[in-house]
Amino acid sequence: MTGTTVIKNADWVVGWDATTGGHKYIRNGDVVFSGEGITFVGKNYSADADTTIDGRGLMILPGTLSLHAHAYVEIHGKGFWEDLASKQLWMSQLYEYSTLFQLVDDETARPATQAGICELLRSGCTTFAELYCPPRPPFPGWIDTLAESGIRAYPCPMVQSGAWYTTDGTDVRYRWFEEDAVERSFQASLEIIDEANGHNSGRLRGMVGATQIDTCSPELIKKLFKAAEVRDVPFQVHASQSVFEFREMVRRHKMTPLEWLDSLGVLGPRTIIGHGINIDGHPWVDFHTQYTPDSDLNRLARTETSVAHSARAFAQWGDAMHSLGGYRAAGVNMALGTDSYPLDLIEEMRIAALMSKVASGQVDLLKTGDVFEIATLGAAKALNRNDLGRLAPGAKADIVLVDLKHPTLRPVRDPIKCLIHSGTSDAVRDVYVDGNLVVSDRKVLTIDQDAALDAVQAGQDRMMARMPSADWAHRTADQISPMSFPVAEA
Numbered sequence: 123m124t125g126t127t128v129i130k131n132a133d134w135v136v137g138w139d140a141t142t143g144g145h146k147y148i149r150n151g152d153v154v155f156s157g158e159g160i161t162f163v164g165k166n167y168s169a170d171a172d173t174t175i176d177g178r179g180l181m182i183l184p185g186t187l188s189l190h191a192h193a194y195v196e197i198h199g200k201g202f203w204e205d206l207a208s209k210q211l212w213m214s215q216l217y218e219y220s221t222l223f224q225l226v227d228d229e230t231a232r233p234a235t236q237a238g239i240c241e242l243l244r245s246g247c248t249t250f251a252e253l254y255c256p257p258r259p260p261f262p263g264w265i266d267t268l269a270e271s272g273i274r275a276y277p278c279p280m281v282q283s284g285a286w287y288t289t290d291g292t293d294v295r296y297r298w299f300e301e302d303a304v305e306r307s308f309q310a311s312l313e314i315i316d317e318a319n320g321h322n323s324g325r326l327r328g329m330v331g332a333t334q335i336d337t338c339s340p341e342l343i344k345k346l347f348k349a350a351e352v353r354d355v356p357f358q359v360h361a362s363q364s365v366f367e368f369r370e371m372v373r374r375h376k377m378t379p380l381e382w383l384d385s386l387g388v389l390g391p392r393t394i395i396g397h398g399i400n401i402d403g404h405p406w407v408d409f410h411t412q413y414t415p416d417s418d419l420n421r422l423a424r425t426e427t428s429v430a431h432s433a434r435a436f437a438q439w440g441d442a443m444h445s446l447g448g449y450r451a452a453g454v455n456m457a458l459g460t461d462s463y464p465l466d467l468i469e470e471m472r473i474a475a476l477m478s479k480v481a482s483g484q485v486d487l488l489k490t491g492d493v494f495e496i497a498t499l500g501a502a503k504a505l506n507r508n509d510l511g512r513l514a515p516g517a518k519a520d521i522v523l524v525d526l527k528h529p530t531l532r533p534v535r536d537p538i539k540c541l542i543h544s545g546t547s548d549a550v551r552d553v554y555v556d557g558n559l560v561v562s563d564r565k566v567l568t569i570d571q572d573a574a575l576d577a578v579q580a581g582q583d584r585m586m587a588r589m590p591s592a593d594w595a596h597r598t599a600d601q602i603s604p605m606s607f608p609v610a611e612a
Contacts, residue, residue: 125172126156127557132177133526134537136184136494137163138514144495145512153182155519158324158556163513179527181537184513185248185520185555186467186494187501189276190358190396190430190459192253193238194231194261195223197463198582202603207439210292212365212406215439217286217294219602222592223585230581231261233574239271240571241465244564245547248520248555249501249510251276251358251430251459253396255333256285256307260314269323272560272568274520276505277318278358279311280331281346283339289594294366296337304342312349319353325556327505332359335379336367340386347388356394356505358430359383362418363397365406378402378411380418389425394504396459398422398429399436399443406441423453428504431496432461433474446478447488450496457501468550471497471542490539519557525549 135151154162154171207213226234235252242250252268252275254260260279261267268275284298315328330350332338338346343359350357361379362368371379380401383389401418402409411417422429431443443449450456460470471493478488498511509517524541526532528549531540541549553561560568586599593602 126154126161126170127173127175128162128167128171129153129175129177129180129182129521129523130167132180132182134181135163136182136513136538138512138517140514144499145491151182152177153513153521155521155554155557158519160513160517160519160521161515163515175523179525180551181524181526181541182513183246183522183524184498184511184517185522185553186246186471186497187249187457187505187511188242188247188460188465188467188470189251189394189457189501189504190253190432190461191238191242191250191465192255192462193242193250193465194235194252194254195226196461197234197238197578198223198226198230198585200463200582202586202599203462204438206603208291211294213439213441214364214366216364217288217366218291218594221287222589225585225588225592227581227584228261230578230584232263232267233577234581235264235267236271236569236574237571237578238463238465239268239273240566240569240574241547242460242467243271243273243553243561243566244550245466245468246522246524246550246553247460247465247467248522248553249274249276250465251278251329253278253280253331253358255280256282265314265317265321265326269321269326270568272555272558274325274510274518274555275318276327276329276356277314278329278331279314280333281307281311281342282333282337283342284337286334286337287594291594294370308342308345315353315355319355327355328353329356329358331357334363334367335359335361335383336370343383343388344386347386347393350392357388357392358394358396360396361398362395362400365400368400368407368409372409378409378418380421381411381416384421384425389421389427391426391428391506393427394457395422395427395429397432397436399431399441404444419449419452419454422449426455428455428457428500430457430459430504431474432459432470433477434470435461437473437477442477442481445482445487446474446496447482447484447492450492451487455500455503456496457504458497466547467497468541468545468547475542490536490542493542494538519554521554522550523552525551
């Protein structure tokens with residue numbers, strides 16, 4: 123959108139409060155933006171504008187951020203993953219079942235990415251990190267696809283030294299790659315990151331990634347972190363995401379996963395830990411270092427390392443962070459990630475808030491406003507961005523208009539509580555990214571969502587048919603994940 127736009131007299135504006143470093147409510151407020159930037163947030167804006175939007179009945183929010191997503195692949199597991207767990211591998215779904223999704227084909231990867239972005243945008247998420255894990259390379263035109271969607275994206279092509287696998291569902295093994303293959307993957311990832319950094323959309327920025335802590339050599343992790351430093355971009359690694367991984371790293375190095383990363387010199391403000399759930403103080407782990415000054419939680423806080431928390435994905439196999447409120451109280455910078463599906467930040471905030479209450483046993487250790495700040499200001503801090511996650515002059519015009527007349531929000535007393543605890547993405551009416559309207563009256567303007575989902579459905583059908591070729595026991599999809607009810611024959 124060109125010219126100056128004012129959203130006038132909105133019932134509620136969630137604005138930036140420079141005195142507290144957090145958000146504040148503004149009643150009957152105005153938000154003004156011109157080009158890609160916000161120019162005014164407050165009351166009684168009186169200057170001329172090219173476009174005026176009636177804000178009555180609306181809440182105006184900064185766009186939220188998801189710093190850990192796998193849009194291109196995980197959606198294919200919808201209706202398959204939900205009740206799976208490897209009982210011999212501490213209930214994790216990772217080692218026995220995640221490899222099945224290598225069956226996702228080139229015809230499906232692009233529309234799956236588009237479908238995921240639609241879900242993000244429609245929930246008011248305007249920035250996301252898309253983690254593309256080996257062995258599949260990003261599909262041709264990946265960067266342009268992200269740019270054409272209108273979202274703000276951090277593509278993160280991850281690199282690894284090897285891959286896990288199982289031959290029996292009870293034991294995890296590792297297949298290590300030749301050094302020249304790892305080097306080719308490393309160089310290819312940097313080319314993609316450099317392409318993103320130089321993209322003319324101005325909304326893309328690369329992120330360097332190590333696939334998983336247990337599939338990367340120390341040399342590769344240090345090399346990737348150095349590449350992130352040189353390019354001044356974030357570095358992300360999956361770590362402390364399962365009990366098995368924790369035990370494996372202790373077996374190899376006599377250190378916790380986070381302690382090992384710290385020994386490599388790669389923890390710090392640039393680093394984002396993907397998940398960070400199964401740390402030494404987690405009750406499933408219960409490792410002795412939790413009682414020392416060098417506990418994992420203290421280490422994260424001391425090094426100013428951020429954690430991208432994906433509550434829903436881990437709740438699916440009965441695991442939970444202990445607790446999100448506890449991490450934040452310890453001084454750890456927290457962000458959220460939608461991880462698999464749904465890629466819905468409203469749903470993710472709700473589950474994160476509720477799981478923290480359950481895990482900690484303290485209702486008020488993490489309050490609703492804290493969760494929203496994690497999804498905005500915490501994530502922006504992890505990206506070293508003070509122009510995202512807030513409504514303030516000089517910030518990017520990533521703006522969300524929420525319909526306060528939507529039935530799930532009414533009656534409205536505290537609109538953020540209503541949105542996070544009762545609302546759905548259907549309450550999000552319009553979304554702007556960089557001042558451009560990308561969702562209008564609940565419809566994504568940049569992507570044909572139905573066409574993308576039709577393609578994903580066809581891809582899921584192909585993947586399910588090929589399942590026996592990828593499974594260690596050659597089971598069919600229905601044998602691995604039975605239907606919820608018997609299917610009656612015609």
